[in-house]
Amino acid sequence: xxxxKIIKDVFILCLITIICGGLMGYVYQITKKxxxxxxxxxxxxxxxxxxxxxTSFKKYEVQKIKKLSKQLKNNENNVEIVQALKAxxxxxxxxxxxxxxxxxxxxxxxxxxxxxxxxxxxTGVEILSIDETVGLGMNAKNKEFRDxxxxxxxxxxxxxxxxxxxxxxxxxxxxxxxxxxxxxxxINGALEFxxxxxxx
Numbered sequence: 001x002x003x004x005k006i007i008k009d010v011f012i013l014c015l016i017t018i019i020c021g022g023l024m025g026y027v028y029q030i031t032k033k034x035x036x037x038x039x040x041x042x043x044x045x046x047x048x049x050x051x052x053x054x055t056s057f058k059k060y061e062v063q064k065i066k067k068l069s070k071q072l073k074n075n076e077n078n079v080e081i082v083q084a085l086k087a088x089x090x091x092x093x094x095x096x097x098x099x100x101x102x103x104x105x106x107x108x109x110x111x112x113x114x115x116x117x118x119x120x121x122x123t124g125v126e127i128l129s130i131d132e133t134v135g136l137g138m139n140a141k142n143k144e145f146r147d148x149x150x151x152x153x154x155x156x157x158x159x160x161x162x163x164x165x166x167x168x169x170x171x172x173x174x175x176x177x178x179x180x181x182x183x184x185x186x187i188n189g190a191l192e193f194x195x196x197x198x199x200x
Contacts, residue, residue, distance in 0.1 A: 042128065043113070047085065047097050050115030050124030054087035054094060060197070068196040072189065074156070078104045078182075079189030084197060087115070094118060098193055099128070102186035106178040107131040110140070114149075114190035121153045125187060137179030145173060149187055156191065157184045 047057055060083070069081045082099040095117035102110045110130050115123035125146045132138050139145060149157065152167045159180045160169045172180040 043099075046113045046126040046128060047087070047115075049126050050113055051087040051095055051097055051117075052123070053089050054097075055090055056088045057085040057097065058088065060084045060086070068193060071196055072192055074188065074192055078102055079186055081189065081193050082111070084193065095123060096194055096197055098190040100186045100190050100193075102182045102189070104178070104185065105130065105132055105182040106137050106176065107133065110179070110182050110186060112183070112186045112190070114187055116190065116194045119153060120191070120194065121151055122149045122187070122191075123151075125149050132176065132179045137173065137176040139173050139176065140179050140183050145171075145183075154191070155195075156188050159184050 048054065062083075065081055065084055072079070072081075080101045080103065082101055084099070085097045086093050087095045087097050095115060098114050098116065100112050100114065102112070108131055110132075111128040113126045113128060115125075117123050127141050127146075130138065130140060132140065148164070148170050154168045156168065157170050158168055159172045159177065161172050161177070164171050170180065170184055
């Protein structure tokens with residue numbers, strides 16, 4: 001084989017690789033800010049959905065979140081506290097918003113935002129990210145399932161398959177017990193973290 005042709009082909013391949021890499025980097029830089037802006041907007045909308053009376057929010061310091069996260073007793077390393085915010089109605093603190101990731105979903109991580117008022121009642125649950133089985137675990141996004149937690153004042157929830165009989169019990173999604181338990185585990189983590197924020 002002609003050595004000059006080999007060198008030429010290698011040069012062309014290298015040039016194509018460099019151009020493609022440059023284009024990918026350029027596209028990333030162009031789309032990075034809009035994607036971040038959209039993600040932030042989605043979060044803000046979720047905050048309002050889980051704490052409808054709130055007019056403003058203030059984030060807790062990252063160091064405080066990390067410190068308190070280490071004190072979670074029922075965590076079993078499957079729940080990660082992403083961030084926490086104080087929710088205000090005008091200047092009055094009306095509750096806390098806690099963003100969590102449960103790592104034990106059937107399809108991977110499930111990221112939630114949980115609103116909890118000053119009476120420790122859950123004011124709302126919104127899903128930021130989920131990748132469960134369509135028609136089964138993805139039904140966790142349905143309002144009917146999420147509303148099982150809403151308005152409840154408990155220390156901990158438990159998933160049941162035989163029909164809930166108390167505020168602590170959550171009806172499992174049909175054919176998606178793992179997803180139901182992951183959702184509930186994330187919310188239990190938020191409730192425990194709420195107590196830590198309040199010094200309980």
